[in-house]
Amino acid sequence: MRNMKFRSLILYFVIFAFFAGLGYYIFEFTRESRDWAFSPVNRHLSNGSLSGGKIFDTNGEILAQTVSGKRVYHENEDIRKAVLHTVGDGSTLISTSVQSRYNAGLFGYNFVTGFGAPDYFSSNQDITLTLDSKICASVSKKFGDKKGTALAYNYKTGEVICMVSLPTYDVNNRPDFSKDTDGKYDGVYLNRALSAAYTPGSVFKIFTAMAGIENLSDAETRKYECEKVKIIDGEKVTCMQNHGKLDLKTALSKSCDIAFCDIAIELGKEKMTRALEKFGFNSSQYFEGIELTKSVYDVNLASKADLGWSGIGQYTDTLNPMHMLKIMGTLANEGNLVEPFVVKSFSVSGAKENQKLTKTSEKSVISKITAGKMKEMMRFTMKNQYNDSLFGGIPMCAKTGTAEVGEDKLPHGWMVGFSYDEKFPIAFVVVVENGDFGIKSAGPIAGAMVKEMHGIFAKSK
């Protein structure tokens, strides 16, 4: 019998295996239970047995609320579709949405009681957004069946007034994405404003121009020579037109490729990279704590011609729309960035007082002189190249871009800019995927968006 004492120790292998497994499971549970609980497969979220806080837009429109145990979204389908990526669909699939990020507050979830705490204890929070849902809806509709994103914010206060991402869908009538074979819903859960980076095309010339101004003493005064085609080390760089001799201001307004190609080559890889990294390329940028898809400028392996192409927003350059919006806001605000945000306030359901989220802190990103010069150059571009009628006569500073993305596809169309008059402090970014020329595709959307915002702005004054 005595040796049974030793032999039965083998049981401890099984017992230790259990404790090791249990320990690891508890570790995983504490780390990931929130993600598990808010997974889209959770019927507690979709069957509406949970109460949830309300989500308002800036005008008090209720974008999402819980009515008799069911999560209900805005009654207008266009608004539901337009704010989907900001509000969310009740799951964590759209991870950047407010309902995913603040789900614990909205649904009274916590680690100890799960979703089980009786209503008495649960303190569902209401959230007010800075968005104007009506503007979002009309902007979103303007995209038709194109993909892309449109952003606009007040560069003095930081409030994001419009943020839409396409493709979108109606939360009340979710399509079966698994049957989507023609790519109509590719990346539907992404908020493209935050989680995408596109080839920038000519809007990148803003950065090249700033790099030139800050690094070359005669960047603005010298004459650039455009003969439509330029051969660099045997490789061709072509411009849209034969522009002849032109200065920087004209080169930007006419979007002359050769001029900016020359600046990039003259600055060289190192100076270009250093300048672009100063503007936020190749590093993490954030929006309300959400890490944006990085904007990339990488010319390590570029040939001389490639370097030229990189100066005009082709080669391997990519640009994140929200990042670009911040740059626009910075240029408009004399080189000082007011961080954009979309959550205006939290409040406990029923309680009156609002907890104002303090935001408006400015930080100097670009020198005041460079910003001022860019503002004038972009104003010049707007006035002489595009015509102010696009924005109904509102004086704006802007630049379009047409980014080549492949032989058989239409280019991405960009339009970025901001108001000239600081009394109407608006900056915007519009990207239309495969939309053709920037002025043709993104232009009308930007125009309508700015005009609508101006109308509301004028009324409120």
Next chain:
Amino acid sequence: MKTMFSLLLYSIQLILPFMAILIAYCCFRTLFKSLKPMRPLVVLLNRATGEKIPIMYWENSIGRDRHCDIVLNMPSISRDHAVFYRRKGGWFISDTNSKVGVLLNGKKIESDEKIFIGDVINIGGVALELCRADVLSLKNRESEDADFDYDTYSGGGLLVLVTIFQVLSTLSVCFGSGKFDYKPAVLSGIMLLFEWLVFVVTKFGFKRDNFEIEAIAMFLSGIGVVNLCGVDINDAFTQLIAMALGIILFEIIVLLIKHADFCMKLRPYVAFFALALLAVNLVFGKVKNGSQNWIMIGGYSIQPSEFVKVAFIFLGASTLKGIQTTKNLTWFILFSAACMGALFLMGDFGTACIFFVTFILIAFMRSGSIRTVVLTCATAALGVAFILNFKPYIMTRFSAWRHVWEHPNDIGYQQTRVLTYSASGGLLGLGVGKGCLKYVFAAPSDLVFGMLCEEWGMILGIIVLLMIVLLAIYVRHAGVRSRSAFYTISSCCAAGMMTFQMIMNVFGVTDMLPLTGVTLPFVSLGGSSLVSVWALMAFIKASDERTYSRG
């Protein structure tokens, strides 16, 4: 008013884990307290040297080998010479194939011979006289039975705690849907009546004082029944019937294995019965969820492999005499191979794994040979590699492992639901019957751990698991005190089997191991599984020295 009521109802969620901890504490406290310091039962006096050899165990090996309980180092003595053991009738000696034999009062013994106080046994020239333990001027073990210990809890007290827990959880499930439903209360009432009946019968009929094992098993299977009330009252009723049958089978087995030597004689019949069950299963088996491990009898589906588990433990265990006389495990290895082969053919890989691990436990408990364990594992690894080489598609059944969130609507369906709803329940749970996991296929059986976490809370879910593990720790500690090596081996292997099955189940559904579809002991929906786990508890009960002390 409504708020007050929902608060009251929710307070049950707070009380239940607290009660569960209390029940676990009281049961195991009493169990471990029952393991008093060991005192000698009798003494063997060496006539030549005057050495008094205290006899601590019910079964003692005598021989030259240093692993023997009584080591007599003389060249004339065989390595394993004899076994000296105690039965209801007194003390016995049995020659285990020694070279020179054993003499009792000068006469060579043929088979097992009874020894009285004062008798002299001669083992290879060493004369040993059987004396009472009091020659050591120590109290003998039996006389301590009267000692009262303030730290232990009576069987009735434990059952009162279990009753309170079951009443509270039944209340929770009755109001689960918002309105009062009387059916769970009726069911739970029947369950409580039966539990108390069992208590009265064992206490006054069988004159047994120890009730901890029953209390633990009733607590656990009670959670299973109440949990089912929130899903389907008919399933809950079936489960209750199975629980009753399980308890009856438990009592029958406890009585049946009272005499370890009788068990040894029963073995060929049990082996035949087990193999016949497997053969019937292979021929008439129905395929359910990818494995053909069900047979239909009169409208009820039965899982024969669950009962073979009990037979497997029964056949693996042996008295010390059995171990010393049959050194090789050939017959048991053949039987195990037959079982595992049959399970593989049925496609029930989870149960095959459980059998394999239990086989290793049994083989090591019997032989003590690490070489055997290593060889077995190596052989099994080769075998599995061989099978996978020819049938690689078996692996696709486990391809979701650690990738469940990439396949939430097909191969990762069950695991993702378990995780999401476990997290929804938090530590305290939503309330019995208020969960969503119950709508998922196989939730009350294979995925029941997820249901426990969602509806009863993660704390309670973990306590359930810990109670099964504590049982394993307890039997390991109680081990050598039992009345025969038969009980030591069978209880350790039964507890090991349950613990391993629990590992396969819990970590399978939470995606830490591949999902194999085995049940969680006691709690899972499944009549065969519940009856068989109660039968396994009988081995643990039998290993408790107190079980057969009266009546």
